[in-house]
Amino acid sequence: METTSHNHQLHIFFLPFMAPGHMTPTIDMANLFASRGVKTTIITTPYHANLLSKTLESTQPPSDNNSQQINVLTFKFPCLENGLPEGCESLHMATSHIMQFKFIKATTTLGPLIDQLLQQHQPDCLVADMFFSCATDVAARHRIPMLAFHGWCYFSLCASLCVNRYAPHKNVSSDSQSFLIPNLPGEIEFTRNQLPDFQKKDVDVLDKPIEAELTRIFRETIDVVEKSYGVLVNSFYELEPVYVDYYKKGLGIKAWHIGPLFLYNKLAKDKAHKGMAEHECLKFLNSKKPNSVVYVCFGSQSDFNDAQLMEIALGLEASGQEFIWVVKKVKQEGVKEEWLPEGFEKRMEGKGLIVRGWAPQVEILEHKAVGGFVTHCGWNSILEGACAGVPMVTWPVSSEQFYNERLVTQVLGIGVGVGAQKWALWVGDFVRREAIEKAVRRIVGEEAQEMRSKARALGEMATMAVEEGGSSFSDLDALIQELKQLKITRDSS
Numbered sequence: 001m002e003t004t005s006h007n008h009q010l011h012i013f014f015l016p017f018m019a020p021g022h023m024t025p026t027i028d029m030a031n032l033f034a035s036r037g038v039k040t041t042i043i044t045t046p047y048h049a050n051l052l053s054k055t056l057e058s059t060q061p062p063s064d065n066n067s068q069q070i071n072v073l074t075f076k077f078p079c080l081e082n083g084l085p086e087g088c089e090s091l092h093m094a095t096s097h098i099m100q101f102k103f104i105k106a107t108t109t110l111g112p113l114i115d116q117l118l119q120q121h122q123p124d125c126l127v128a129d130m131f132f133s134c135a136t137d138v139a140a141r142h143r144i145p146m147l148a149f150h151g152w153c154y155f156s157l158c159a160s161l162c163v164n165r166y167a168p169h170k171n172v173s174s175d176s177q178s179f180l181i182p183n184l185p186g187e188i189e190f191t192r193n194q195l196p197d198f199q200k201k202d203v204d205v206l207d208k209p210i211e212a213e214l215t216r217i218f219r220e221t222i223d224v225v226e227k228s229y230g231v232l233v234n235s236f237y238e239l240e241p242v243y244v245d246y247y248k249k250g251l252g253i254k255a256w257h258i259g260p261l262f263l264y265n266k267l268a269k270d271k272a273h274k275g276m277a278e279h280e281c282l283k284f285l286n287s288k289k290p291n292s293v294v295y296v297c298f299g300s301q302s303d304f305n306d307a308q309l310m311e312i313a314l315g316l317e318a319s320g321q322e323f324i325w326v327v328k329k330v331k332q333e334g335v336k337e338e339w340l341p342e343g344f345e346k347r348m349e350g351k352g353l354i355v356r357g358w359a360p361q362v363e364i365l366e367h368k369a370v371g372g373f374v375t376h377c378g379w380n381s382i383l384e385g386a387c388a389g390v391p392m393v394t395w396p397v398s399s400e401q402f403y404n405e406r407l408v409t410q411v412l413g414i415g416v417g418v419g420a421q422k423w424a425l426w427v428g429d430f431v432r433r434e435a436i437e438k439a440v441r442r443i444v445g446e447e448a449q450e451m452r453s454k455a456r457a458l459g460e461m462a463t464m465a466v467e468e469g470g471s472s473f474s475d476l477d478a479l480i481q482e483l484k485q486l487k488i489t490r491d492s493s
C-alpha cells in the first residue's frame with residue numbers, strides 16, 4: 001500500500017462508524033469520490049476490511065486507471081481494553097445495551113490512532129462519521145479540512161440545530177405539550193417526549209451513569225457540525241430544497257448533498273448480485289400482485305420487547321395484508337419463541353413471511369409487489385423507500401428518527417405515523433395492535449395512491465440527481481474543486 005499521496009491527486013481518508021447504517025453509505029461515498037479520480041482510503045477494522053474487499057471486488061469496475069482504486073487501512077479495535085469480547089468490531093455485534101454503550105465509548109478513544117494515521121499518510125482531507133467527534137481536533141492539528149458525516153437528512157440536521165440553538169422545549173410545561181421548532185420552515189410541531197435525550201436532558205442530573213455518558217457523547221456528535229469544515233449529506237436537493245437552502249444560508253453551515261449514496265454504483269451492484277441464489281423474500285414476492293405486500297423492518301439497531309413484537313404480529317394479522325416482517329431474532333431448534341402468537345406462522349403461510357436476521361432491503365423495496373413499508377425512520381431506510389416509490393408507516397424509535405418522521409408525513413406527504421410518541425434510547429415506545437392495523441391498511445388502500453405517486457416522482461428525481469449534471473453530481477464537483485484549491489494553497493504555503 002502506498003504511503004504518500006500523488007503530487008496533484010486529492011487524497012481523502014474516510015473514517016466510517018462501524019455499524020451497518022453508517023458503514024454502507026460511507027463505502028458508497030468512498031466509491032463515488034474514487035469514480036471522480038480522488039484517491040480514497042477507508043480506515044476500518046479487519047472484520048469490515050474483509051467484508052469490504054468482497055464488496056469492492058464485486059462493485060468496482062475493472063480499470064487500469066489507478067485513481068479508481070480504493071485503499072483500505074486496518075486498525076485493531078480496542079475491544080478488550082473497553083470490556084468487549086475480542087472481535088466485537090461492529091455495533092450490531094454488541095448484543096446488550098451495556099455492550100453497545102462500551103462499543104460507542106471505545107470509538108471515542110480512537111483519536112491518537114487517527115492522529116498517527118494522518119501523520120503517516122498525510123491525506124488532504126478527512127471525512128469522519130459523527131461518532132468520531134475527536135476527528136475535528138486531530139484534522140486541525142494536521143491542517144486539513146474535516147468533513148462530518150452524520151448520515152442524516154437536511155431536515156433533521158436543521159431541526160436539531162434549531163432545537164439546540166433556541167431550546168423551545170424549555171418553555172413548555174409538560175413532556176406532551178407541543179411547541180413549534182423556532183425558525184424551522186414549515187411550522188413543525190414537536191413535543192419534549194419526542195426529542196432525543198441528548199437534546200433535552202441535562203447530563204449533570206442524569207442519575208444513571210451510562211445514560212449520562214451516552215448523552216454526553218451524542219451531544220458531541222451534534223456539536224461536530226459547527227466545529228468541522230463542513231458537512232456531507234446523504235440526500236438530494238429536490239427532496240428537501242427548503243431545508244437544503246435553510247441549512248446552508250439560514251443556519252450558515254457549509255454542506256454538500258451528494259446522495260442518495262445507495263444509488264451510486266447500483267448498476268454494478270445489481271450485476272454482482274445477478275445469478276446469486278434468490279433470497280426467500282424475493283421468491284415470495286414474485287408470486288404476489290403489484291403493490292400488495294407490506295414490508296416491515298426496523299433497521300439494524302432498533303429494539304422492541306417481546307410484548308411489542310407480539311402486538312406487531314397481531315396487528316399485521318388483523319390488517320389482512322400480505323407482509324414480509326424482518327425480526328432480529330435467531331430461531332433455536334426446540335425453543336418456543338415467546339414473541340410469536342401461538343400458531344401464527346402456520347396461519348400466515350403463503351400470506352406473510354417472517355425473516356429472522358437480515359433481509360435484502362433495497363431489493364425488496366424495489367420489487368413491484370411491495371406496496372408499503374413500515375419503518376423505524378432510519379435515514380437510509382427512508383431514502384431507500386422513497387426512491388422505490390413506496391408509501392411508509394413511520395414508527396420512530398431513537399436517534400434523529402422522530403425528526404425524519406415529520407419530513408415523511410408532514411413535508412413530503414409520503415407516509416402516515418403509527419403513533420409512537422416517546423423517543424427511547426434503547427427499547428421503542430409501545431404501540432397497540434389496533435394502531436398498527438389501521439396504519440398498515442392506510443398505506444396500501446385508496447388513500448395511498450397519492451402518496452405512492454409523490455414517492456415515485458421523488459424516486460425519479462433521485463436518479464436524475466446522481467446522474468451527470470444532476471444536483472448531487474454538481475454539488476460533489478463543487479466540493480472536489482474546493483478541496484483541490486485548499487490543497488494547492490496548503491502545499492504552496
Ligand SMILES: O=c1ccn([C@@H]2O[C@H](COP(=O)(O)OP(=O)(O)O[C@H]3O[C@H](CO)[C@@H](O)[C@H](O)[C@H]3O)[C@@H](O)[C@H]2O)c(=O)[nH]1
Binds near residue numbers: 150378
Ligand atoms: O434486514 C435488514 C435491515 C437493514 N438493512 C439495511 O440497513 C440499513 C439501515 O439503515 P437505517 O435505516 O438508516 O437504520 P439504522 O441502522 O438504525 O441507522 C442508524 O444510522 C442512520 C444514519 O445515521 C440513522 O438515520 C438512524 O436513525 C440510526 O439508527 C439500510 O440501508 C437497510 O437497507 C438491510 O439491508 N436489511
